[in-house]
Amino acid sequence: MIDLQERFLERKSFIYRLFLVYLMFGLLLIIILYQTFQLQIANYSEYEIAALENKTHEMNIQATRGLIYDRDGNILVKNIPTFNLISIPNKINDPELFIENIKGFIDLNEDEENIFYEKFKSKARYNRELVVKTNLSEEQIARFEVRKHNYPNLLVEKRYSRHSDYPTLLSHALGYIGSPSEDELSNILSKALHPRQETIFSYANGFIAGKTGLEKTFDSTLRGEFGEKVYEVDARGKLLEEISHITPTEGRSIFTSLDLNSHIAANNALKGRRGAVVAIDIDSGGIVTLFSSPSYSINDLSNGISTNAFDNLINDPNKPFFNRALKGRYPPASTIKPALGIFGLQNQLVDWNFSIQDPGFFTLPEDGRVYRGWKKGGHGEVDLDKAIVVSSNTYFFSLAYRSDINDLTEHFSKLGFGKKVCIDCFDEDEGLIPNPQWKRNKLNSGWARGDTVNLGVGQGYMVATPIQLAYYSSILAKKGKTKELSLVQSSINNFTNIDLTNFSKGDWNKLHQSMTNVIDSPIGTSRRLKDLKSFQVAGKSGTAELVSLDSKEDYLLIRENEAQRDHAIMIAFGPMPEPKYAVSVVIENGESGGAVAGPVAISVLKELIK
Amino acid sequence: MRFMKFKRFDFFYDPYLLFSIILLSVIGLIVLYSAAQGDLSIVIKQSVFVFFGILLMIGVSQPDPAFYKNLSALFLILSMILVILTILFGNEVNGAKRWLNFGFFSLQPSELIKIALPIYLAAYLYDKSLPINLKHTFISIIIIGVSFFLIVFQPDLGTSIVVLLAGFYVLFLAGLSWKFIGSTVAIFILSLPFLWNNLLAPFQRQRVATLFNPEVDPFGTGWNITQSKIAIGSGGIFGKGYGSGSQAHLDFLPETKTDFIFAVIAEEFGFMGALILFSIYTFILLRCFYLSFNARDRFCRLTIGGLSLIFITTIFVNLGMVVGILPVVGMPLPFISMGGTSLLSFYIAFGIIISMASHKKLIRQ
Numbered sequence: 001m002i003d004l005q006e007r008f009l010e011r012k013s014f015i016y017r018l019f020l021v022y023l024m025f026g027l028l029l030i031i032i033l034y035q036t037f038q039l040q041i042a043n044y045s046e047y048e049i050a051a052l053e054n055k056t057h058e059m060n061i062q063a064t065r066g067l068i069y070d071r072d073g074n075i076l077v078k079n080i081p082t083f084n085l086i087s088i089p090n091k092i093n094d095p096e097l098f099i100e101n102i103k104g105f106i107d108l109n110e111d112e113e114n115i116f117y118e119k120f121k122s123k124a125r126y127n128r129e130l131v132v133k134t135n136l137s138e139e140q141i142a143r144f145e146v147r148k149h150n151y152p153n154l155l156v157e158k159r160y161s162r163h164s165d166y167p168t169l170l171s172h173a174l175g176y177i178g179s180p181s182e183d184e185l186s187n188i189l190s191k192a193l194h195p196r197q198e199t200i201f202s203y204a205n206g207f208i209a210g211k212t213g214l215e216k217t218f219d220s221t222l223r224g225e226f227g228e229k230v231y232e233v234d235a236r237g238k239l240l241e242e243i244s245h246i247t248p249t250e251g252r253s254i255f256t257s258l259d260l261n262s263h264i265a266a267n268n269a270l271k272g273r274r275g276a277v278v279a280i281d282i283d284s285g286g287i288v289t290l291f292s293s294p295s296y297s298i299n300d301l302s303n304g305i306s307t308n309a310f311d312n313l314i315n316d317p318n319k320p321f322f323n324r325a326l327k328g329r330y331p332p333a334s335t336i337k338p339a340l341g342i343f344g345l346q347n348q349l350v351d352w353n354f355s356i357q358d359p360g361f362f363t364l365p366e367d368g369r370v371y372r373g374w375k376k377g378g379h380g381e382v383d384l385d386k387a388i389v390v391s392s393n394t395y396f397f398s399l400a401y402r403s404d405i406n407d408l409t410e411h412f413s414k415l416g417f418g419k420k421v422c423i424d425c426f427d428e429d430e431g432l433i434p435n436p437q438w439k440r441n442k443l444n445s446g447w448a449r450g451d452t453v454n455l456g457v458g459q460g461y462m463v464a465t466p467i468q469l470a471y472y473s474s475i476l477a478k479k480g481k482t483k484e485l486s487l488v489q490s491s492i493n494n495f496t497n498i499d500l501t502n503f504s505k506g507d508w509n510k511l512h513q514s515m516t517n518v519i520d521s522p523i524g525t526s527r528r529l530k531d532l533k534s535f536q537v538a539g540k541s542g543t544a545e546l547v548s549l550d551s552k553e554d555y556l557l558i559r560e561n562e563a564q565r566d567h568a569i570m571i572a573f574g575p576m577p578e579p580k581y582a583v584s585v586v587i588e589n590g591e592s593g594g595a596v597a598g599p600v601a602i603s604v605l606k607e608l609i610k
Numbered sequence: 611m612r613f614m615k616f617k618r619f620d621f622f623y624d625p626y627l628l629f630s631i632i633l634l635s636v637i638g639l640i641v642l643y644s645a646a647q648g649d650l651s652i653v654i655k656q657s658v659f660v661f662f663g664i665l666l667m668i669g670v671s672q673p674d675p676a677f678y679k680n681l682s683a684l685f686l687i688l689s690m691i692l693v694i695l696t697i698l699f700g701n702e703v704n705g706a707k708r709w710l711n712f713g714f715f716s717l718q719p720s721e722l723i724k725i726a727l728p729i730y731l732a733a734y735l736y737d738k739s740l741p742i743n744l745k746h747t748f749i750s751i752i753i754i755g756v757s758f759f760l761i762v763f764q765p766d767l768g769t770s771i772v773v774l775l776a777g778f779y780v781l782f783l784a785g786l787s788w789k790f791i792g793s794t795v796a797i798f799i800l801s802l803p804f805l806w807n808n809l810l811a812p813f814q815r816q817r818v819a820t821l822f823n824p825e826v827d828p829f830g831t832g833w834n835i836t837q838s839k840i841a842i843g844s845g846g847i848f849g850k851g852y853g854s855g856s857q858a859h860l861d862f863l864p865e866t867k868t869d870f871i872f873a874v875i876a877e878e879f880g881f882m883g884a885l886i887l888f889s890i891y892t893f894i895l896l897r898c899f900y901l902s903f904n905a906r907d908r909f910c911r912l913t914i915g916g917l918s919l920i921f922i923t924t925i926f927v928n929l930g931m932v933v934g935i936l937p938v939v940g941m942p943l944p945f946i947s948m949g950g951t952s953l954l955s956f957y958i959a960f961g962i963i964i965s966m967a968s969h970k971k972l973i974r975q
């Protein structure tokens with residue numbers, strides 16, 4: 001019995017202790033079951049996403065860029081295919097042998113070999129493509145094609161480059177593309193479906209962004225939208241199979257108001273001289289010509305240019321990169337005179353019958369300072385019409401002398417000076433209309449009456465860009481109707497009338513007649529242009545003095561230095577009496593406006609009106 | 611007293627344990643086929659292993675428990691010799707010698723000790739007066755200590771701790787005094803900082819640190835835990851379907867065939883799959899509890915209790931690691947994970963348990 005009692009107690013203690021340990025582990029297993037529950041049910045969606053993200057790898061697909069057309073449907077900028085030889089390292093067992101075999105039919109230089117060996121391992125591990133050689137020739141492609149069946153690990157793939165058939169003709173209007181800066185890149189990628197993922201490129205140069213011109217202004221339109229390829233990947237990031245594919249949305253093409261042939265005409269007429277030509281379709285306000293000379297090849301800039309060639313462009317004293325049409329600052333010179341005339345009539349400082357005696361100079365009453373005209377001895381009795389036709393400085397000196405400077409600057413501003421006039425031009429300069437406040441801030445001196453007098457002939461501190469001159473010319477042509485300029489095809493609507501009181505339609509007609517006579521009248525300053533054309537053209541020439549001089553003899557001295565010679569300027573519009581195009585021409589150091597810039601303006605107008 | 615009478619011999623078995631262990635083994639093979647990503651040769655090799663394992667288990671359950679009681683010392687000594695041979699001649703992997711290579715099969719003798727030790731202790735304490743006195747406690751502790759340190763020197767910390775526990779379980783069930791337990795635990799806790807700095811290798815400390823903050827280093831040591839959690843979590847209630855676990859099949863999960871096989875089950879069969887697995891394990895453990903309660907003598911009682919506690923400890927350590935609440939230590943999931951000696955030793959352990967369940971001593975009249 002005692003034995004039994006003992007055995008009973010021992011069993012009781014055993015069971016008690018075993019139960020205790022079981023209970024402990026039971027609780028621990030419940031904790032594990034709870035943790036499993038937490039993972040699988042409470043936080044399921046979170047882990048579901050994590051598993052999905054784990055096993056998928058998204059790659060952006062670069063869209064091809066839109067094209068740029070001129071108004072007649074000529075393609076100004078396009079994408080041309082280049083061909084790259086691409087290997088699939090994952091399928092290559094012996095890279096050395098592989099390269100040896102390729103060299104049997106396609107030459108590889110040392111760089112190309114080294115890059116291949118350098119990148120081979122990681123590309124193989126992640127099952128990515130590896131470019132062996134770029135820009136294959138047709139012969140190289142053919143050599144590969146006949147051997148293709150022996151190389152399941154090699155393919156030829158199309159990659160684009162940006163190309164213009166007129167690489168130097170429209171450089172400053174079109175602009176070029178280049179590698180994006182870090183900011184630009186993050187902006188570009190922010191529009192992709194998967195911002196930081198890798199990208200399958202359509203362009204040989206990888207990521208691209210518009211850097212200047214239309215390529216820059218309309219960069220996002222042209223760029224299109226990234227597509228996407230989704231691959232299944234394993235834990236090492238190796239691509240396995242494609243799961244889904246969204247084709248990229250190609251960039252939209254832009255249809256500009258530019259006219260290719262007018263650029264050819266401008267280029268031929270300028271003959272490489274430094275200068276700019278801007279022409280405007282008066283009906284639509286579209287810019288048809290935006291030409292700056294000398295130029296550079298946008299194809300070179302867009303697709304890679306050697307450092308040496310680039311340095312040569314940068315250091316060229318003629319500054320080919322400088323967009324003279326939008327950024328060149330020139331005194332408007334005598335081309336401003338019609339604006340002064342309008343101002344005088346409006347403010348009833350003069351009327352068409354009012355005349356003065358032009359002795360060839362104007363004397364400032366305050367201090368007796370003399371402002372000379374271009375013709376010794378003057379033009380005799382001069383009214384407004386004659387003052388425009390013969391470009392009498394004295395008339396406009398005296399008119400400006402009687403003008404209120406603040407009213408005058410406001411008037412210039414209405415005509416587009418001192419501000420940007422184009423809505424989609426790249427990096428346009430504002431030019432400058434000087435006024436007393438500006439002079440005090442900038443030059444720390446007070447406004448003198450003489451400053452206003454100088455404005456009367458567009459000299460002094462005032463500067464305008466060729467595009468402002470063309471805009472001004474188009475306002476004159478359209479009799480006060482205006483609209484901001486644009487490079488993309490625009491409608492004939494949305495013109496507004498600039499506020500001109502006391503200036504009637506009749507006044508406009510008279511002004512047009514005077515400007516036509518600048519060319520057609522036997523005494524007109526640009527009479528030599530008359531026989532260059534078969535239609536009537538209204539115009540006004542200008543010769544911008546870079547150095548203030550007292551006599552013609554002094555000028556003969558300074559013109560020894562070409563950089564000090566006068567700029568030749570011409571504004572014109574035609575055909576009269578119903579003008580369709582307005583144009584401005586500036587030729588740096590071209591000297592006589594009518595004789596040098598005039599023929600250029602006529603050639604461009606002829607091409608446009610044809 | 612469950613056995614079948616045949617003409618020439620009796621067949622001893624326990625239907626509950628036999629059924630549930632074979633069920634687990636089959637589940638293990640099915641999951642392994644998925645975890646091995648359809649590599650049939652791995653599954654065939656393991657099937658052969660499982661087949662002979664089950665035969666071994668059935669074979670081991672035929673002799674009377676007395677056979678094991680009498681031979682337990684021999685088993686233990688044999689296991690220890692194998693461990694020593696391993697230390698001397700074993701295959702070195704990552705600086706540790708754990709395996710004896712027999713060509714077709716690599717034996718991990720430390721796994722055998724974790725079975726042999728509790729059986730020997732149960733046999734040793736069989737005829738001692740209980741609760742055990744200080745002398746027998748001391749002798750038992752020396753035997754446990756020798757076994758423990760042999761394995762520590764391999765080095766294999768995970769298994770050595772299980773062996774230590776195996777010995778301790780038997781002592782505890784045999785009535786080790788609470789005072790002794792209390793003071794041992796106190797000493798252990800006090801020496802914890804010392805052990806942390808001296809006994810654990812840097813990589814082991816890293817694993818513990820990672821447990822509490824796996825996100826700190828998601829591609830380094832935290833990778834296993836993070837990926838395992840993603841696998842389990844993304845399984846949801848019903849799982850992604852057999853063979854469709856992306857975590858397992860795209861190599862995000864580490865050690866899918868062995869230590870992390872539970873994550874494969876949870877990913878492909880979801881919470882339901884996990885629940886079924888838990889139920890089978892719970893059933894086996896409850897059966898063991900019942901059997902030890904009704905064991906015919908102290909040896910059987912202590913052996914069944916000790917072995918079943920080793921079983922539950924292994925399950926807990928494995929699952930705890932896979933769900934991310936315990937540090938990563940190499941510990942297979944019994945009867946499910948692919949593998950050698952550990953599986954073998956559990957077949958042997960359950961063979962002995964079944965032997966004890968089915969052989970009843972005739973009560974003297």
